[in-house]
Amino acid sequence: MATLVLVFLTAFVVVLYSTPALIKVAVLKRLIDAPSEERKIHKRSIPTIGGIIIYAGTLFAYSLWYNIEDRIYYDKIFQSVTEFKLIIATSLILFFVGVKDDIVGTAPVKKLFAHIVVALILVLIGDIRITGLHGIFGVSDIPYWGSVFLSIFTYVVVVNSFNLIDGVDGLAAGVGFLSCCAFGVWFIFASEFPYAALSFALAGALLGFLIFNFSPAKIFMGDSGSLIIGMFVCVMAIKLIEYPIQQLDSFWVNISKPVFAISALAYPLMDTLRVFIIRALKGQSPFNADRNHIHHKLLDCKFSHTKTVVIIYVFSMLIVCASVLTYFFNSPSNNNGPTYSLLAEVSIAALFLFYVINLNSKKNKVKRSHDSSH
Secondary structure: OHHHHHHHHHHHHHHHHHHHHHHHHHHHOOOEEOOOOOOOOOOOOEEOOOHHHHHHHHHHHHHHHOOOOOHHHHHHHHHHHHHHHHHHHHHHHHHHHHHHHHHOOOOHHHHHHHHHHHHHHHHHHOOOOOOEOOOHHHOOEOOHHHHHHHHHHHHHHHHHHHHHOOOOOOHHHHHHHHHHHHHHHHHHHOOOHHHHHHHHHHHHHHHHHHHHHOOOOOOOOHHHHHHHHHHHHHHHHHHHHOOOHHHOOHHHHOOOHHHHHHHHOHHHHHHHHHHHHHHHHOOOOOOOOOOOOHHHHHHHOOOOHHHHHHHHHHHHHHHHHHHHHHHHOOEOOEOOHHHHHHHHHHHHHHHHHHHHHHHHHHHHHHHHHHHHHO
């Protein structure tokens, strides 16, 4: 446990004290994001390569305190070292794709190709994949190629989801921090300390970055940050889902693993799938940028950046807590428990979405009424 605290604090301190220097260099070298498009909501030029320090802080803290001599967990550590090599290799691909996009731009098709390559390496070589639905809709195991397709699809969606929600000061960093904390706590109770360390290393880095990224932001994480966060949390989610149920405490056995993982990523997944569906119905590319995200709807309701992200933070925390409460739906004798748990989570997300859309609709009616009276 002390190692996890050291991992978290090291990543936090590294990012906290290194970010001001990165901001200075970015400004001097004009590595900034200018508010040149209508969809962009910032009013001044802001450095946009913050992902560099998030990535560096996470890897430094994890590598510094990772205890490969702990014989108690030798088997887990040996497996995680093997997986960690692939995680580093694939994260480097996304990191450099993100850096290039932050500085000179990258075509969406090229970024998608990189996401698929990363997913193929992790799934086919690393065997970090979803092997079944674990009781959701009565489905346990799925065929190998179905598992490969589902896992690749999951990687692509989750990685893109953090990229797409990075549109308000402090949103992607804050939601990523909460997701990592949720995964980290779960891994602690599961005695999966290698992945708990990775979770808290990224959480510490994101908290340190959030100090500079919260409204009014002094720096953006850019694609170099959002793509890395998305990949890391996707790996955590799949490792959680596939964790052997026989090794869990009796309390956690009764909490659906897929439902908990989905709840930890609820906001990015909900917003991304909603936006992709809207764009598809309009006949547009799913990668075309627009102002249809939930955070845009909240901003259109005249909420400040701070209030917008706090609302989303609260939603993210509540839905994770709700997933823990699904303990009461699940029992060895209730085969429908995981399905009921998922439906409960979806209902909470739907209520939140209805609240935002309804609030936005009321604001638009008031505005139209005011405009017509003049």
